[in-house]
């Protein structure tokens with residue numbers, strides 16, 4: 001289908017999410033949860049793979065669109081020669097309101113008399129299965145295929161033609177017509193009907209209440225709040241799991257093979273999300289994720305996975321949906337993710353660091369979290385020397401990635417801090433021996449990284465031991481406290497990355513080899529990675545190049561779509577967003593950089609006003 005990735009808007013109910021195009025078409029919706037099969041998969045194929053369009057009969061894209069205030073309620077307006085209409089799209093937070101995931105679409109006349117059409121092609125199992133569609137006794141339309149059914153409720157009559165369900169109406173000023181599409185198990189009694197206007201009000205209240213908890217009040221409030229709402233929308237409310245993105249296989253390289261399924265909870269992405277949430281006032285979500293984590297990783301740390309299903313499921317078997325042509329012919333479309341079976345050492349650091357930030361922010365202590373951290377540490381002591389697949393989940397051979405070792409150092413360092421703050425009781429001698437051992441491991445990792453991961457000739461850390469390549473994950477070295485920002489090796493690494501890994505000022509993760517297979521085991525290229533570009537802005541600020549940092553941050557903000565949403569990457573050559581959308585891993589560093597720059601400007605103001613208190617790390621938490 002023809003929408004660009006940034007042409008889509010996100011709506012969601014904290015169990016699943018949908019993408020709505022500027023043309024009024026819902027081209028992506030998985031039911032009942034994020035990782036369920038899609039019922040509308042037109043995004044990754046053609047109209048025949050499923051969509052639901054509501055738009056003026058004359059067609060075209062909306063003239064204006066926006067979210068209603070700080071909410072996830074989308075309003076799209078069309079000005080046509082016959083008059084103006086507005087379509088309000090949203091998903092009522094299911095847990096709280098109606099129990100069954102549903103999309104509500106309200107068509108409203110603003111001026112004139114505008115002919116409007118609703119056009120639905122339901123295709124179950126990612127666009128493959130044509131359901132059995134019939135009219136129920138109560139007037140609703142029901143579509144059934146296997147275990148699933150969807151119910152379409154509306155005050156407008158529907159008719160079927162060519163395996164598509166239509167409704168035609170003409171709307172004038174003040175007219176409001178609601179359409180509600182809800183999922184329900186096909187074996188169960190029919191679901192209750194929904195009062196669309198009532199759930200609209202409830203949904204408005206839900207978002208107002210949620211956003212009122214935000215503690216950030218700096219100059220980038222709108223961008224930060226939109227990112228927070230997006231992160232909330234990526235949270236699976238029943239368990240506290242957080243998906244990396246609600247889509248699969250939006251390409252990192254349009255027309256290429258770098259297409260992955262992101263509808264799962266990565267420990268890395270979720271841990272980073274948790275750190276941003278606790279720093280902006282959302283301790284409840286952070287606590288729910290910690291509970292999710294403790295359940296998901298329960299058992300032997302040997303069996304820890306780097307990602308799970310939103311319910312904590314372990315088996316995420318990857319396969320190719322060969323009936324789907326892919327977004328702009330980017331194939332294969334992948335369902336499931338083989339990276340679940342990888343060994344990624346950095347994850348231990350990210351999880352332990354998130355628990356550490358949670359404690360700093362006042363999250364209540366949790367015995368199991370404490371125990372988990374110590375057990376992870378036992379595992380790490382035995383395993384940190386092993387090569388891994390690293391933060392970028394490369395599908396090439398395992399390596400001694402420098403970032404992975406740095407994050408192993410982070411895990412040990414934060415655990416030492418936890419034990420140092422612990423009670424000095426009768427176990428003190430045992431604790432002291434444990435601490436001694438951990439301090440030894442921490443020193444050993446540090447020494448090894450500086451010895452084998454640093455190229456003294458070029459004054460830069462490198463991608464893996466002995467390699468000549470750079471890697472944008474090295475930008476995290478000063479941010480996690482492995483070395484201070486003014487260390488000459490840190491400054492050298494930042495400058496080398498700026499010179500060698502940027503395109504139009506935006507940062508690529510690592511060099512790719514175009515047509516030949518590179519380090520990541522894949523052919524083709526990819527865009528600039530947005531998270532890494534935010535990290536560069538952070539580093540520039542940390543080494544005192546604050547103006548440059550602000551400039552880069554503003555340029556990154558300008559890449560967001562008109563609704564404030566970011567995909568995983570930006571293709572500087574094509575000037576468009578690429579990769580899964582919207583992506584937590586892009587919105588999290590946006591929040592982090594905004595917090596850092598805000599605290600720096602406040603410190604600058606205090607300094608200018610004569611206060612002796614300089615910017616400290618505390619300002620960031």
Ligand SMILES: OC[C@H]1O[C@H](O[C@H]2O[C@H](CO)[C@@H](O)[C@H](O)[C@H]2O)[C@H](O)[C@@H](O)[C@@H]1O
Pocket residue numbers: 244260261262266268269337338339391392393394395520585
């Ligand atoms: O680049 C190859 C890999 O790409 C995906 O991983 C990326 O997304 C993850 C989720 O946001 C993120 O945690 C990771 O750092 C990124 O590299 C994909 O999931 C992998 O299967 C693929 O090998």
